[in-house]
Amino acid sequence: MFKEISKYVDLSFLLRFVLIFVPLYYFHIFFLGITDPKNYYNAFLDQHFNYLEWITASINNGARFITSFFGVNAIVDRKEIFVENSASVMLEYSCLGMGIMSFWIAFIVAHKISISNKLLWIVGGILLIWVINCWRIAILLISLQNRWKGVGYMDHHDMFNLASYAIIGLLLYFFYRKSKEEELTVSAVSL
Secondary structure, three states, rough: OOHHHHOOHHHHHHHHHOOOOHHHHHHHHHHHHHEEEEEOOOHHHHHOOOOOHHHHHHHHHHHHHHHHOOOOOOOOEOEEEEEEOOOEEOOOHOOOHHHHHHHHHHHHHOOOOOOOHHHHHHHHHHHHHHHHHHHHHHHHHHHHHHOOOOOHHHHHHHHHHHHHHHHHHHHHHHHHHHHHHHHHHHHHHOO
C-alpha cells in the first residue's frame, strides 16, 4: 500500500514536514500560555524572551509606518495600534500568522536542500508574510479611521490567510522552479 501511495506522494518528505510542523505550531501556543500571567506563568521568559510580543510590536510599528504615508498618525501601545480618540485595532496572538509561518518553515526545512538555501527561503517567506500582515493592520486601521463602508463585512483574518497562502503558493512555485534548476545543474556536473 505504501509503495502505491509513494508513487504519488513523497512519504519521507511528508513525514519530515509533519514532524517539524506539529511541534513548531504547538510550541508557539505553549509559549503563549507560559508568558500569559493568567496561565502557568514564567516571568523570566515573558520579560526576556517573549518573541510573540516582539513580533506583535514589529507588526504594529510596521503598520504605523504604513499608515503615516496615508495621513493617519497612529500610536502603538503593546498589542494595540490606534488613532487618539478614534479607531483602534487590537493585535492578538491569532493575528500574528504563526500558523502560516510554521507551515512555511516546516515546508522548507523538510526539503533536502543546503542550509544556506533553507535560511534564504525561510527568511524571505517570513518577511513576505510579515509585510502582508503589516499592510493588513494598516489598511484595517485606515478603513476604521475613515469609516469606509463595507468594513463590517470584511473578515480581515480570512483576507490575511488568503493573501498569505497566495504568496506562499507563488513562493512554492519559485521554490520548485529553482530546485529543478539546481537538480539539472547538479546532474549536468555529475555527467
